[in-house]
Amino acid sequence: xxxxxxxxxxxxxxxxxxxxxxxxxxxxxxxxxxxxxxxxxxxxxxxxxxxxxxxxxxxxxxxxxxxxxxxxxxxxxxxxxxxxxxxxxxxxxxxxxxxxxxxxxxxxxxxxxxxxxxxxxxxxxxxxxxxxxxxxxxxxxxxxxxxxxxxxxxxxxxxxxxxxxxxxxxxxxxxxxxxxxxxxxxxxxxxxxxxxxxxxxxxxxxxxxxxxxxxxxxxxxxxxxxxxxxxxxxxxxxxxxxxxxxxxxxxxxxxxxxxxxxxxxxxxxxxxxxxxxxxxxxxxxxxxxxxxxxxxxxxxxxxxxxxxxxxxxxxxxxxxxxxxxxxxxxxxxxxxxxxxxxxxxxxxxxxxxxxxxxxxxxxxxxxxxxxxxxxxxxxxxxxxxxxxxxxxxxxxxxxxxxxxxxxxxxxxxxxxxxxxxxxxxxxxxxxxxxxxxxxxxxxxxxxxxxxxxxxxxxxxxxxxxxxxxxxxxxxxxxxxxxxxxxxxxxxxxxxxxxxxxxxxxxxxxxxxxxxxxxxxxxxxxxxxxxxxxxxxxxxxxxxxxxxxxxxxxxxxxxxxxxxxxxxxxxxxxxxxxxxxxxxxxxxxxxxxxxxxxxxxxxxxxxxxxxxxxxxxxxxxxxxxxxxxxxxxxxxxxxxxxxxxxxxxxxxxxxxxxxxxxxxxxxxxxxxxxxxxxxxxxxxxxxxxxxxxxxxxxxxxxxxxxxxxxxxxxxxxxxxxxxxxxxxxxxxxxxxxxxxxxxxxxxxxxxxxxxxxxxxxxxxxxxxxxxxxxxxxxxxxxxxxxxxxxxxxxxxxxxxxxxxxxxxxxxxxxxxxxxxxxxxxxxxxxxxxxxxxxxxxxxxxxxxxxxxxxxxxxxxxx
Amino acid sequence: xxxxxxxxxxxxxxxxxxxxxxxxxxxxxxxxxxxxxxxxxxxxxxxxxxxxxxxxxxxxxxxxxxxxxxxxxxxxxxxxxxxxxxxxxxxxxxxxxxxxxxxxxxxxxxxxx
Numbered sequence: 001x002x003x004x005x006x007x008x009x010x011x012x013x014x015x016x017x018x019x020x021x022x023x024x025x026x027x028x029x030x031x032x033x034x035x036x037x038x039x040x041x042x043x044x045x046x047x048x049x050x051x052x053x054x055x056x057x058x059x060x061x062x063x064x065x066x067x068x069x070x071x072x073x074x075x076x077x078x079x080x081x082x083x084x085x086x087x088x089x090x091x092x093x094x095x096x097x098x099x100x101x102x103x104x105x106x107x108x109x110x111x112x113x114x115x116x117x118x119x120x121x122x123x124x125x126x127x128x129x130x131x132x133x134x135x136x137x138x139x140x141x142x143x144x145x146x147x148x149x150x151x152x153x154x155x156x157x158x159x160x161x162x163x164x165x166x167x168x169x170x171x172x173x174x175x176x177x178x179x180x181x182x183x184x185x186x187x188x189x190x191x192x193x194x195x196x197x198x199x200x201x202x203x204x205x206x207x208x209x210x211x212x213x214x215x216x217x218x219x220x221x222x223x224x225x226x227x228x229x230x231x232x233x234x235x236x237x238x239x240x241x242x243x244x245x246x247x248x249x250x251x252x253x254x255x256x257x258x259x260x261x262x263x264x265x266x267x268x269x270x271x272x273x274x275x276x277x278x279x280x281x282x283x284x285x286x287x288x289x290x291x292x293x294x295x296x297x298x299x300x301x302x303x304x305x306x307x308x309x310x311x312x313x314x315x316x317x318x319x320x321x322x323x324x325x326x327x328x329x330x331x332x333x334x335x336x337x338x339x340x341x342x343x344x345x346x347x348x349x350x351x352x353x354x355x356x357x358x359x360x361x362x363x364x365x366x367x368x369x370x371x372x373x374x375x376x377x378x379x380x381x382x383x384x385x386x387x388x389x390x391x392x393x394x395x396x397x398x399x400x401x402x403x404x405x406x407x408x409x410x411x412x413x414x415x416x417x418x419x420x421x422x423x424x425x426x427x428x429x430x431x432x433x434x435x436x437x438x439x440x441x442x443x444x445x446x447x448x449x450x451x452x453x454x455x456x457x458x459x460x461x462x463x464x465x466x467x468x469x470x471x472x473x474x475x476x477x478x479x480x481x482x483x484x485x486x487x488x489x490x491x492x493x494x495x496x497x498x499x500x501x502x503x504x505x506x507x508x509x510x511x512x513x514x515x516x517x518x519x520x521x522x523x524x525x526x527x528x529x530x531x532x533x534x535x536x537x538x539x540x541x542x543x544x545x546x547x548x549x550x551x552x553x554x555x556x557x558x559x560x561x562x563x564x565x566x567x568x569x570x571x572x573x574x575x576x577x578x579x580x581x582x583x584x585x586x587x588x589x590x591x592x593x594x595x596x597x598x599x600x601x602x603x604x605x606x607x608x609x610x611x612x613x614x615x616x617x618x619x620x621x622x623x624x625x626x627x628x629x630x631x632x633x634x635x636x637x638x639x640x641x642x643x644x645x646x647x648x649x650x651x652x653x654x655x656x657x658x659x660x661x662x663x664x665x666x667x668x669x670x671x672x673x674x675x676x677x678x679x680x681x682x683x684x685x686x687x688x689x690x691x692x693x694x695x696x697x698x699x700x701x702x703x704x705x706x707x708x709x710x711x712x713x714x715x716x717x718x719x720x721x722x723x724x725x726x727x728x729x730x731x732x733x734x735x736x737x738x739x740x741x742x743x744x745x746x747x748x749x750x751x752x753x754x755x756x757x758x759x760x761x762x763x764x765x766x767x768x769x770x771x772x773x774x775x776x777x778x779x780x781x782x783x784x785x786x787x788x789x790x791x792x793x794x795x796x797x798x799x800x801x802x803x804x805x806x807x808x809x810x811x812x813x814x815x816x817x818x819x820x821x822x823x824x825x826x827x828x829x830x831x832x833x834x835x836x837x838x839x840x841x842x843x844x845x846x847x848x849x850x851x852x853x854x855x856x857x858x859x860x861x
Numbered sequence: 862x863x864x865x866x867x868x869x870x871x872x873x874x875x876x877x878x879x880x881x882x883x884x885x886x887x888x889x890x891x892x893x894x895x896x897x898x899x900x901x902x903x904x905x906x907x908x909x910x911x912x913x914x915x916x917x918x919x920x921x922x923x924x925x926x927x928x929x930x931x932x933x934x935x936x937x938x939x940x941x942x943x944x945x946x947x948x949x950x951x952x953x954x955x956x957x958x959x960x961x962x963x964x965x966x967x968x969x970x971x972x973x974x
Contacts, residue, residue: 029888060923
């Protein structure tokens with residue numbers, strides 16, 4: 001007998017193999033079948049995953065665009081010609097609007113299907129069905145917020161024959177046509193990793209998307225943090241640290257000033273801590289945000305959007321120019337997808353779409369361009385409710401009468417369908433109610449109100465002038481945005497657009513309210529007099545049309561000068577450093593070019609630096625006796641700094657660290673109670689840098705004193721010197737002696753995470769030309785940044801340039817996954833192709849052609 | 862029929878089977894092969910090689926249609942292994958399935974006969 005490997009099976013003739021061989025084969029096969037068929041930990045079963053035809057390897061086969069293909073498109077009335085240019089942008093030529101929306105749904109699904117599903121599930125609170133129990137709490141919070149619930153209600157209330165509903169349905173047709181034509185080998189990579197399959201797309205999901213944007217752009221719980229600050233340092237100080245009106249006035253609506261106005265006041269000293277009040281406020285806040293995921297008030301990480309426009313008389317070409325760069329949380333794939341939608345004689349619009357939406361969100365057509373920044377208005381209010389039963393409420397008190405609570409049962413399920421958690425969400429007439437500590441609090445939020453924002457985008461896509469564009473956005477309700485527009489006739493205009501609540505007066509919870517018209521306090525829910533009584537009339541919105549100064553800009557700052565209109569619109573506005581910088585650039589240049597606008601989008605200068613650098617150097621100079629060596633070295637280094645946050649700069653890191661040290665020392669009174677003294681980083685909230693600048697004007701203010709040093713009273717210059725010394729020592733400790741190791745690019749980096757935060761599919765540690773207060777600010781974890789940059793020249797032929805961090809494809813294996821990243825990092829823009837006819841794209845400019853034809857049986861009918 | 866030709870035909874059957882029915886076709890075809898060729902030498906080894914050959918051919922087809930190497934690099938990075946290991950596991954799996962299935966089928970068949 002001869003036995004071959006493996007297992008000695010090779011028995012010549014019919015002699016039986018040894019039992020050991022049979023056992024070995026049985027065990028080996030069982031093991032192989034087990035790893036092939038059964039998921040191991042969170043991973044997929046290996047058999048299906050590694051299958052070259054149906055598994056993960058097939059992802060490579062659809063990573064690139066085919067030169068030419070044709071598919072049927074359910075619901076289409078006529079053939080649709082989709083031409084992908086050399087930047088993989090689809091130019092969709094259709095005979096009617098519904099077919100354009102269908103085709104857009106199809107190409108969105110083809111390039112970004114997993115993104116569509118994950119963002120939909122995030123709103124609906126069904127992530128656990130895809131990702132397992134790790135997202136259970138996220139799902140529960142999403143359901144408690146009621147975004148999907150309100151979006152469904154809003155969508156149901158729309159006229160079924162309205163353009164918005166028709167568009168959402170047509171778009172869903174396109175998405176589902178693609179999904180239904182897929183085999184498992186066509187699934188995006190993430191589905192292979194999760195062992196899942198795509199879900200169908202429902203028209204209402206487009207409304208979910210808008211709700212999600214509302215969450216991103218218009219959700220603040222600052223009232224609760226403010227309550228904590230008040231408990232820590234008293235009401236007068238809290239009001240000055242987080243003021244209704246910005247102390248540096250550079251509003252969006254021009255006020256005739258030729259320079260920013262500094263309305264500095266003396267910040268009241270911190271009062272004694274109110275322990276009982278703080279405990280309550282902290283309990284409520286912790287209950288509301290158990291993961292500490294919500295940004296603190298004063299954090300300057302999430303905002304940075306800019307837009308500006310110049311009228312023809314201030315541009316080199318004599319045409320209106322517009323630039324925009326909305327800053328958002330960066331992700332791969334990007335939130336944006338470029339597209340060009342054409343229906344002859346009706347629609348010809350180019351720009352970026354949100355995945356899940358059938359319209360161009362930011363862009364331009366043959367006549368007009370538009371872009372947004374976030375307004376940051378206060379559109380959320382909280383009400384402390386009186387309920388009949390703390391544990392299981394059924395009624396709440398309003399004007400002395402008990403009202404019945406609506407109850408909504410929300411069950412989060414696993415993929416198997418098993419219930420993971422069931423919650424009862426109560427609603428008052430204001431909105432969903434949650435228990436925060438011992439208090440039941442309901443929330444009214446414009447995002448949860450019925451609205452028809454989708455229709456506004458559809459009308460904007462068709463606008464023929466800046467005036468028409470603004471008219472289209474009169475129907476835009478959430479989330480409040482500063483809409484900037486310019487047209488080919490040379491008009492420029494801006495309006496802070498959205499629903500701004502008018503708040504009623506009435507009683508307030510004991511010790512809570514000071515100003516009934518404001519929304520920065522938790523209001524008493526037992527009185528209907530505290531309810532909203534309506535929304536601002538559009539005529540009162542912050543706005544401007546063809547201002548005499550010849551330019552307009554917005555950078556998330558307070559929209560109106562409070563001397564012009566003192567009404568409450570919000571509070572804790574971001575510092576206007578970016579507004580000051582861009583307005584200075586615009587005032588100084590009466591012949592602006594598109595290229596200058598491109599450069600300004602990544603301009604490395606910060607107006608903030610001018611103020612703080614001067615203060616640091618003055619403090620170092622004014623010391624008597626002479627300063628210690630670290631201060632002297634730091635001052636020497638900063639004195640020779642050009643104030644620019646370029647990648648190769650070797651001084652910016654010292655300045656940035658000194659500013660951080662300054663905030664640590666100055667705001668020590670705002671430290672989290674109970675935290676060890678050396679932990680000066682964690683604060684209940686941090687006043688933004690313009691408040692710190694305001695304090696610089698008051699050298700002996702009690703806020704400069706460090707509470708823990710009871711034997712000495714520090715003043716401004718002492719703290720500035722201490723900060724300089726500490727910064728120098730810290731930077732040397734981290735980076736070594738001054739030199740190339742101090743290059744700014746080693747410190748300031750962008751981190752663009754994959755949607756599932758998979759490092760292999762993320763792009764991390766990207767060096768950036770950005771600093772605190774620059775037009776392209778970068779702070780914190782580097783996860784926020786310019787999500788889209790665009791410059792448009794409104795001449796006889798509209799010309800435009802743009803880019804975003806990522807690429808059109810959501811497939812990590814595709815060359816189009818991150819192909820735009822190099823230019824985005826360098827601050828460059830691509831020329832955007834804007835052909836009038838499909839045939840204008842040919843040869844080198846054409847990558848792929850997709851023909852979508854009506855379903856044959858439909859065509860016969 | 863030469864050994865090489867048998868191997869190629871078996872691999873082709875497994876490739877077609879994978880395309881039609883997925884990975885499960887590999888052990889099924891290998892088991893069938895173990896029964897049919899139970900009297901021949903190298904039955905299990907041939908099945909294992911054919912499984913690997915079949916998936917290697919299918920991977921080559923994938924590579925011809927798209928960027929396989931960047932995908933392999935991403936997967937290697939994802940699982941913290943070298944790129945070559947991703948390929949190796951992909952080819953080892955059908956090999957293991959096929960060799961054990963063929964071996965078991967042959968063992969059972971010869972014990973009964």
